[in-house]
Amino acid sequence: MQGIWITERIRDAEQRLLAVTPEGALMYRAAFGLAVHAAEMLKEHAGRVAGRRVALLVGAGNNGGDALWAGAFLRRRGVGVTALLLAADRAHPAGLAALRRAGGRVLPAEDGASVLEQADLVIDGIVGISASGPLRPGAANLLEHISAPVLAVDLPSGVDPDTGTVDGPAITAARTVTFGARKPVHVLNPARCGDVDLVDIGLSGELGEPDLLRLDTADAAGAWPVPGPEDDKYTQGVVGIAAGSAAFPGAAVLAAGAAVRATSGMVRYAGPAADVVRDHWPEVVATGSVFDAGRVQAWVVGPGIGTGREGREVLEHALAQGVPVCADADAITIIANSPEVLDAREPGTPLLLTPHAGEFERLTGRPPGSDRVSAARAAAARFDAVLLLKGHCTVVADAGGRVLVNPARGSWPATAGSGDVLSGMTGALLAARLDPWLAGGVAAYVHSLAAERAARGVPVPASGILDAIPEAVRTIRALGQG
């Protein structure tokens, strides 16, 4: 798993490391790594390094210091470097001296329009982890003159380091080079960061436990249930799907189908769309009602069941079975309208709630807001549940405060029925007895991979995501073993 630390923790860790490190050594390491990546980008985008032009956007703090030192390193490789100072009187003194010694040019930012227009690469050292709010006007005015690719120092300036939100002008980077540890912005707003590369500055021993975790392929592969020689269709975990209605059977077909694709055990369907589900998925054991569905090891309840009395009874029944429940879509609205349905929950039974932003607002009374991680954590604690908040970066929080994040691999999966596929997959993993928090994270991971495989740059319907689940599972298993 990849660890991610909030800026307050990183600042504390840096202070501890600074106390035992010679002055300037950390910035030197950071800037050297930055210069290596800058040279790589010049080769990639401008064909070579020597003779190319780099513009440095330099703010008042150490982020600007990193950029200035990197500029000095690039000068040694024959790059033409111009620093544009946003606060000339507060630019990092040692970095500025180093750049001047190396033959770099220095200009006030307001004179920088033509330098930016002619640059082959722009290095954004406006602001780093001490950022607050959107870019200030002096920096914001420069954005329109940038056409070259941008390499962000630590994070793209103007994007909130801990929440990834953008409230005004901000940098969009092709690549971000970060130091010591990944920060929340890198997973919560990957579109602004571009490719993120981590430069080791020796911080890991000071960091402690991460605040957020991101699964990688090996984690997803390791968690994915694989049947052994002793397994039969029951031992792998039977998942029950209570979804859809006679008038709207689509959600039932998608959720049940996703469970079929995601598990090698058995899928039960219970509800008014039984005939349609059976027609699509002959392997599903389908009945008309949850009350005669038989035993399952996990229930998925909600997509398309409606928010009336019948839906409520279905949810209460599932909650009382003593098995994990994934409550999605209409089930979330039912809980929002009548929180007392949760009284039916067998104590200690895992509950996984999978709202999108609108359902989250219904459930908790307020939208997730800019700090989606804190919002998800608070709701998970309030409902004593795992809360999977859908969005461009899916956030999975549990009641104990653990958080997994899964940045999307594109926006194509934001399509009708996509959530039904996710809940079917989640149910399959719950039935296979994965820790519910991990089940949510692994389902989100494989769902986004399946969506990417299915889309390949064009719109993809939810049924396409569903059809790509086997390929996604095959991919993680192949990479995870490699």
Ligand SMILES: NC(=O)C1=CN([C@@H]2O[C@H](COP(=O)(O)OP(=O)(O)OC[C@H]3O[C@@H](n4cnc5c(N)ncnc54)[C@H](O)[C@@H]3O)[C@@H](O)[C@H]2O)[C@@H](O)CC1
């Ligand atoms: N502390 C360390 O040991 C190291 C720090 N490093 C760098 O230092 C950075 C943190 O440096 P600092 O704490 O000096 O602060 P920053 O460089 O992040 O910010 C400096 C100043 O920018 C201004 N600012 C804040 N928000 C702004 C906005 N929205 N628009 C324009 N200007 C804004 C403020 O005056 C702030 O004090 C890290 O991100 C990293 O790049 C690296 O050199 C590695 C080592």
Ligand SMILES: [K+]
């Ligand atoms: K920056």
